[in-house]
Amino acid sequence: MVAQRGRRNGSAPAPRRAPEAETAGAAEVASTASAGAHSARAIPEAAVARLAVYLRVLSAMAEQGATTVSSEELSTAAGVNSAKLRKDLSYIGSYGTRGVGYEVQVLVGQLERILGLTRQHKVAVVGIGNLGHALANYGGFPGRGFPVEALFDIDPDLIGVPVGGVPVSHLDDIPTVCAERGISIGVIATPPTAAQSVCDRLVAGGVQSILNFAPVVLQVPEHVEVRKVDLAVELQILSFHVARRAADEAGSAGTTADGTKDVVVS
Numbered sequence: 001m002v003a004q005r006g007r008r009n010g011s012a013p014a015p016r017r018a019p020e021a022e023t024a025g026a027a028e029v030a031s032t033a034s035a036g037a038h039s040a041r042a043i044p045e046a047a048v049a050r051l052a053v054y055l056r057v058l059s060a061m062a063e064q065g066a067t068t069v070s071s072e073e074l075s076t077a078a079g080v081n082s083a084k085l086r087k088d089l090s091y092i093g094s095y096g097t098r099g100v101g102y103e104v105q106v107l108v109g110q111l112e113r114i115l116g117l118t119r120q121h122k123v124a125v126v127g128i129g130n131l132g133h134a135l136a137n138y139g140g141f142p143g144r145g146f147p148v149e150a151l152f153d154i155d156p157d158l159i160g161v162p163v164g165g166v167p168v169s170h171l172d173d174i175p176t177v178c179a180e181r182g183i184s185i186g187v188i189a190t191p192p193t194a195a196q197s198v199c200d201r202l203v204a205g206g207v208q209s210i211l212n213f214a215p216v217v218l219q220v221p222e223h224v225e226v227r228k229v230d231l232a233v234e235l236q237i238l239s240f241h242v243a244r245r246a247a248d249e250a251g252s253a254g255t256t257a258d259g260t261k262d263v264v265v266s
């Protein structure tokens, strides 16, 4: 997923945050923890994403009755090496106890606070087509603090029809409904041509966080945070790793008797 920020002020848009910054875990691109004693401390965006993974893993462990977890167990379950895990948890001031590890519930509480999950974030989905239906019907969001409280589309056949228990409202009602229901996150699942005007309506309704599935760059005021989801990019990253592994294997096959490798050029 890619963080994106633009400024919509009638002049040239503000530069977007570079996607590479997130995947590279660049320390310069820092999110600021929103709560707790460590609120002033910057946390790299890639680490923020991993904190969310640790929380998911720990919550599952807590449900199974675990009270403590070692950094090795947690790192294995999260698919992260243990040095990186310890570094990530040090950002939130959690260092564990030698020989014991971490107390699961304490760590869950710390992660929820730092990720701003101690309150609910009401979600609106715009564009109730294939993707919007799937998101609206997905039962996993409310339990994680993201109840879907409003749906919008432009198709007259969909207006008033409940999807996942929430009736679809008309696009034009986005600002009023979002303001009335206190929507804090807007999810855009419309065709790309509609995404900017949908985004503008969400912002007019007081929405400050937008998750954009449409393949288009959105321009937003400075106070609005945009995250872009692009599964094609994720597939391309996988493709890159497959290609690199193949190149490595070809390189190994070309290893010479003295242990040096032929250079593989693709």
Ligand SMILES: NC(=O)c1ccc[n+]([C@@H]2O[C@H](COP(=O)([O-])OP(=O)(O)OC[C@H]3O[C@@H](n4cnc5c(N)ncnc54)[C@H](O)[C@@H]3O)[C@@H](O)[C@H]2O)c1
Pocket: 126, 127, 128, 129, 130, 131, 132, 152, 153, 154, 155, 171, 188, 189, 190, 191, 192, 194, 198, 212, 213, 214, 215, 229, 230, 231, 232
């Ligand atoms: N990011 C990803 O990985 C990913 C994956 C799949 C789809 N997508 C994107 O998500 C979007 C939705 O895909 P889909 O397959 O669900 O499309 P879809 O055609 O099934 O649904 C789009 C919906 O948006 C509605 N719509 C059109 N204009 C609108 C407007 N101005 N305001 C409100 N609603 C409007 C349509 O009536 C329809 O219900 C597309 O932009 C697609 O490219 C992204």
